[in-house]
Amino acid sequence: MSSSSEDQLNSFAAQNAYYTELITANPEWEFVDVYADKGITGTSAEKRDDFQRLLADCRRGRVDKVxxxxxxxxxxxxxxxxxxxxxxxxxxxxxxxxxxGIDTSELAGEFLTAIFAMMDQKESENISDNIRWSIQKRMAGGTFVPSSLPFGYKKDEEGGITIDPGRAEYVRGIFSDFLKGYNTQEIADRMKKCQSVDPALSPYQWTVKAVARxxxxxxYTGNSLWQKSFRTPxxxxxxxxxxxxxxxxxxxxxxxxxxDQAVFDKAQSLLRERKQHYFSKVxxxxxxxxxxxxxxxxxxFRKQVNSGITYFICRTHTVYLDACPVGPVPERTIHDAxxxxxxxLRHQGISILTQLLTDLQAARRGRLLWSLDIVxxxxxxxxxxxxxxxxxxLKQxxxxxxxxxxxxxxxxxxxxxxxKLEKERFLEAEEDETIQQTQELIEALEAGPDFLDAFDGELFRELVDKIIVESNNPPAVPAGQRSGADRAHRTDGAVMGSNRKRPFGYKMEFGEVxxxxxxxxxxxxxxNSYLAGASYNALVNELRERGISYDGDKPWNKNMAARILxxxxxxxxxxxxxxxxxxxxHMVQVRRQERASPCKKTPAQKELRKLYGGNPPAWVERQMLGLxxxxxxxxxxxxxxxLEEEPPPEAKKLRRELDELLHRPPVDEAQAKRLALQLAALQLNDIGPEEYETLRLRRLFQGRAPMAELEQELLHESVRGITVSNGTVTVLLKNNQTLEGGKCT
Structure with missing residues (x-):
């Protein structure tokens, strides 16, 4: 109903009775419920509890016709x-x-409904326009009194605005503290402490934004500026x-x-200064x-750009190096992951998620069936x-x-x-949205593309809630396939992000370097030693003999010495x-330039050196080019x-435990949910990247022209590592496939 007047309430009861009798009198119909909202606008479905209850019952399959x-x-x-x-x-x-006389299940039903819905909406908008016009006239005439008043004011018996002495004192305290140098967070914290002892503050949420408002x-100066905000027509x-x-x-x-107006003006000036100081950066x-x-x-983590490469780095690690060992993660690494x-998920995870959804629904049904509150x-x-x-x-x-x-x-x-609303609220409160979120995840995956060639930010935000970075260590290489590949991973890790953020020779003390x-x-x-003629090798050997540490327990090498110089x-x-x-x-830079080798390596040769774990012979480069x-x-x-198709033994064990739990009433929903999520995570983690990497590599090589010389990008994107034995190069591709001597094995 659109009104809560006495006449409408009587009409409300009459309509309830009419539809109850109409449905129960028809032997072909089964009465489900009456859904009616009293005194609530029909312009927003979110505000109508019974309307939402009707939709929920329709989605559960309880209703066939409304x-x-x-x-x-x-x-x-x-x-x-x-x-x-x-x-x-x-x-x-x-x-x-x-x-x-419209039935939406008929052919023209939706079209006719659209016409009448537009007419109903226009009628509602006309009523709102008339009310808005009346309010604006009162604002212009200075006679407007708002329905709600700012903290510190109240209405008197005649409806006028008067000061609430107890709360007004807190308002004065907020302005005073702010002008003394306290920030809005400190003031909000003080108000929260006062809230526990003063009932006058209890109805309010004291946050930074509340203090700022x-x-x-x-x-608070006794003047009013009306229509600072508005609702769209x-x-x-x-x-x-x-x-x-x-x-x-x-x-x-x-x-x-x-x-006082002067106090208010000082507060506005200070607010502008702080905004300019702390929030001026785009x-x-x-x-x-x-x-x-x-x-x-x-x-x-926060974003950081270094040498043109975007990283994400732990805020604690940035300030206190020893407090957190997790170093920076390149944005490209997150995209690839x-x-x-x-x-x-798209090709192998939907079946796992569907089973997870079934298990969660079974656990919920098993618990609600025995819930004393629902009964x-x-x-x-x-x-x-x-x-x-x-x-x-009795009436009849x-x-x-x-x-x-x-x-x-x-x-x-x-x-x-x-x-009925209490029952619905109980069901909604008991549901932790895991079932709905799982269903939405399955639908998003089914609607998504088969293969992503590039990172899709919109799809990322839709599928991912958060990322927990446990470590930024590079992935391990399967046993028996390490050698040069393992060395390459260690080198990549050092280049990607060393944990040392300050140069050797400095430390942080009271926030200063x-x-x-x-x-x-x-x-x-x-x-001094380098200018005296010492080589990089001589410097490194002497530093190791002296037992001088570099970034914890890392051994000294030539790159470290070169970076320092x-x-x-x-x-x-x-x-x-x-x-x-x-x-x-400057003398050291001249000496380094004199000693530098005149022969510079190409980016591809540098990449090959990482994969090989040292300077490879020329024939290795030729074999790589051929492969x-x-x-x-x-x-x-x-x-x-x-790939191993047999599920891991732990997954079989969890499946048995979950099935036993779901068939043992009353069902412990929390335990069943934990086991179901654990099982799904185990099954998903057991799926390796080989299938994805195989498809990615095929797309990477397709359509390319043969190379006259090695290309760094292709080498980096396709090869995980290389080893050399008896004059033959063995290549480990990113999909863990090996190529030996130019032949696929």
Missing amino acids: LVKSSSRFARNAKECLEVIRELKALGVGVCFEEQ ILKNEK TLPRRSLTNRGELNQYYAPNTHPAII KCGTPISGMLRCGHCGTL FLRLYHK GLNQKIADITRQDRLLAQ QGLVDPDIFISRRNELAEQLRAA VLHPAEAETVRWIY ADRRYIGEGGFPPIIPEGQF LNRLIRHPELIICPA
Whole structure:
């Protein structure tokens, strides 16, 4: 009903009785329930509890046909009306509008419903426009009084605005603390402490935004600025900040002031200064932003760009190196991991997720069947229904006065509605959304593409809730296939992100970078020794003999020494305290240039060196070129290695435990859910990347022209590692397939 007046309440009871008798009198129909919302607007389906209960019962398969008095009682929002009609039609549920004579299950039903829904919506919009016009006239005339007042004010007996002395004192305290230098978080924390001892504060949520709203509200000066925000005139209605779309109305001295105007102006000036200082930088987010959380310390990762490469790094690790060992993760690594995960879920995971959904639903049914709360509510609903039928029988026999009948019928209808809503709320509260989320995940995967060639940010946000980074260590190589590949992984890890964020020779002390005395002395020794003629090997050997540590227990190597000799931060750049005189640094750079080899390696040769674990002979490069060109000409040679189809023993054990639990009433839903999720995770983790990588490699090699010389990108994207034995190169592809001597094995 669109009104809660007495006449409408009587009509409400009469309509309930009419449809109950109409359905129960038809032997071909089975009465499910009456769904009716009293005094609630039909322009938004979300606000209508019984309407949502009807949709839930339709989705559960309890309803085949819905009878409605008129289209205006079903919905006054044309878009929502058609969406619901189409959803119910897909579920096999027809809607009959008695007043218009429309049945949506018929051919022209949806078209006619759309026409009447637009008429109903227009009628609702006209009523809203008239009310809005009236409010704006009162704003312009200075006579408008809002329905709700800011914290610190109340209405007197005549409806005027007056100060609430107890709460007004807190408002003055908020302004005073802010001007003393406290930030909004500190003020909110203080208000929360006061909330526990002062009942006047208990109805409010004291957050940073709540404090900020008080500090920005001009009404505490006794003046009013109306229409700072507005609701859109069309459906769906949304509240928007007024940025010039509509007129604003400033009315001075509309009520008593709590804060002096000068104090308010100082607070606004301070707010602007802090906003400029802390929020002036433009943030550029990515689909991954806010999704990564450290598995070691629990903090969020933040984005960082280094040498043109985007990383995500633990905030704790950035500030306190020793507090968290999880280092930075390249954005490309996350993209590649998602592509592998999506293929696994899309092609091999849907059946696992479907079984998970079945197990979760079985666990829920098994628990609710024995729930005392549900049994009690069902009994209460049955008792109210019996009382209503008895009352109807007494009315037919003339044993009840009509006024008493209507009053009592209204009471029973309200009790029945309240009991049904309580049951629905209980079911919704008990459901932790895992079932719905699993269903949505399956639907998203079924609607997604078969194969992702590139990272899809929108699909990523739809499928992924969060990412826990347990470690940034590179993946292990299968036993018997390591050698050069294993060395390549270690090298990639060092290049990808060393845990050392400050140069050797420095440390953090009270939030500032200062010299590390012992390490700084070692840096000076390295520079002096190099100028005296020592080679990289000589420096490394001497450092190892002295037992000097580099970044924990890492052994010294030539790259470390070279980085130290090339780092300009040692002469004070980047805000670091200088260790080396600038003249000495430039002398070292000249010496390094003189010693540099005139023959520079290509990017592909550098990549090959990583995979080989050292400088490979020229014939290795030639064999690699031949092997990759063979794959370019014949990509069908890339095949997926034979995979183990037998499920792991642990999965069989969990399946038995879960089946036993589901068949032992009353079902422990929490334990069953835990086992079901554990089983699904085990099955998904048991699926390797070989199938995805095989498809990716075929697409990578298809359509390429044979290479005249090795290409770094193709080498990096396709080869996991190489080994050499008896003059033959063995290549380990990214799908764990091996190629030996140019022949596929």
